[in-house]
Amino acid sequence: MAIKVGITGGIGSGKSVVSRLLGIMGIPVYISDIEAKRITNxxxxxxxxxxxxxxxxxxxxGELNRPFLATYMFGYPERTKExxxxxxxxxxxxxxxWAGRLSRKPLVGMESAILIESGFRDEVDVLVMxxxxxxxxxxxxxxxxxxxKDLVMQRIEAQMSDEVKRSQADFVIVNDDETPLIPQVLELISLLSKNNHYLCSAKK
Ligand SMILES: CC(C)(COP(=O)(O)OP(=O)(O)OC[C@H]1O[C@@H](n2cnc3c(N)ncnc32)[C@H](O)[C@@H]1O)[C@@H](O)C(=O)NCCC(=O)NCCS
Ligand SMILES: Nc1ncnc2c1ncn2[C@@H]1O[C@H](COP(=O)(O)OP(=O)(O)OP(=O)(O)O)[C@@H](O)[C@H]1O
Structure with a gap:
């Protein structure tokens, strides 16, 4: 059974960058924004x-009118909820x-800005903010x-605060343009892959 890693964080935090790094390192990540688009269409x-x-x-x-729906829902909490x-x-x-099809992989990821709000916390084993x-x-x-700025702030207001996200997360990856990102991602993978061995011994 794959360990499922949730990747959350507010708009612009850098989840997609982290997911891309995980992907490069062979960890498939379910990108909710992309999949939600496909499913909605x-x-x-x-x-x-x-x-x-x-x-x-x-x-x-036959295609979702995205700007229309965004204007309808962001800024109106009740509409967003519906x-x-x-x-x-x-x-x-x-x-x-998707996760069922990848159950033989050691690790898989799920990326969503609103992972906790949309009830996915229990779908993942580990949550990274x-x-x-x-x-x-x-x-x-x-x-x-x-x-x-106003449109970005409307989306931020439709998302849970960083404090609440942090309280539900197991690990935090800091992507503040100062703290190096790749070493944090590598450490996360090595921590979660303790029992997985990717490197072949030259002696066998
Ligand atoms: C409203 C829609 C059409 C706007 O499309 P648009 O192309 O402008 O934005 P996109 O989908 O690329 O999302 C960009 C970012 O907006 C934020 N965002 C998107 N949906 C939501 C939401 N329901 N609540 C809060 N923030 C959201 C996220 O940070 C996301 O990464 C689209 O976001 C949508 O269909 N949202 C509802 C589905 C959903 O919740 N998707 C997010 C993950 S499941
Ligand atoms: N460490 C960084 N250095 C430079 N640019 C960055 C860094 N992290 C993210 N960015 C850039 O900032 C923008 C937002 O990052 P990204 O798309 O990964 O955010 P996100 O958390 O996935 O946002 P959303 O919730 O909207 O999907 C992107 O254009 C990305 O290339």
């Missing part, structure tokens, strides 16, 4: 329920199937997405 139940909640315009030519309630149960099912100070996160997200 293909699942008929989600399609029906989102149309009923938000209106038919939420899909255009949209999450439609999408997250399907993502959870999909993650379970990627941390960066708020001002750095805002800067990074604005630069990456070409978004305004």
């Amino acid at each position: 293909t699942d008929e139940v989600i399609h029906r329920e989102l149309c009923a909640l938000v209106g038919e315009e939420v899909f255009q030519n 949209v999450n309630g439609i999408i997250h149960p399907q993502v959870k099912n999909d993650f379970r199937q 990627v941390y960066a100070p708020l001002d750095i996160r805002v800067e990074r997200a604005m630069r990456r997405d070409g978004s305004s």
Whole structure:
């Protein structure tokens, strides 16, 4: 059975960078944002329920109208909760199937900014929080997405605070543009892989 490692942290903290490093080191990571996009575009139940909640315009030519849904939900906690309630149960099912297919791997990851909020804490064995100070996160997200500060702050407000995330995490990876990132990721992998041996002895 694979050890499942959750990777969480607020928008712009650097989860995707950490997930990419894990991927390079042979650890498959389920990227919730990407999978949620795929599922939302293909699942008929989600399609029906989102149309009923938000209106038919939420899909255009069969594809989710992302800016429309973002404008509808961010800044309105009740709406965010309802949209999450439609999408997250399907993502959870999909993650379970994905992890089941990879059960022979020693380690697999699941990345989500809202891993705890969306009820995934019990789906993973170990939880890692990627941390960066708020001002750095805002800067990074604005630069990456070409978004305004207000839009980034709306998403931050739809996410759990860093304090609560930290209290539920087993490890913290600091990605503050000062602390070296790769040694932390390597230490995490070596800690979780104590009983796995990748290197072959030259004598056998
Ligand atoms: C609202 C949507 C259409 C906006 O799409 P967009 O391309 O602008 O953003 P993207 O999906 O790439 O997300 C970027 C970041 O926004 C934040 N974010 C996304 N969804 C949420 C949410 N429901 N609550 C809080 N923050 C969120 C995360 O930090 C995420 O990494 C999209 O985020 C969405 O469908 N969200 C609901 C599904 C979901 O919760 N996905 C996140 C992981 S399961
Ligand atoms: N240590 C770093 N040095 C330089 N740039 C970084 C660093 N960490 C992250 N970034 C950049 O900051 C931006 C945000 O990082 P990333 O996409 O990994 O965040 P995230 O936590 O996955 O955010 P989201 O919740 O939106 O998915 C990206 O453009 C990334 O390349």
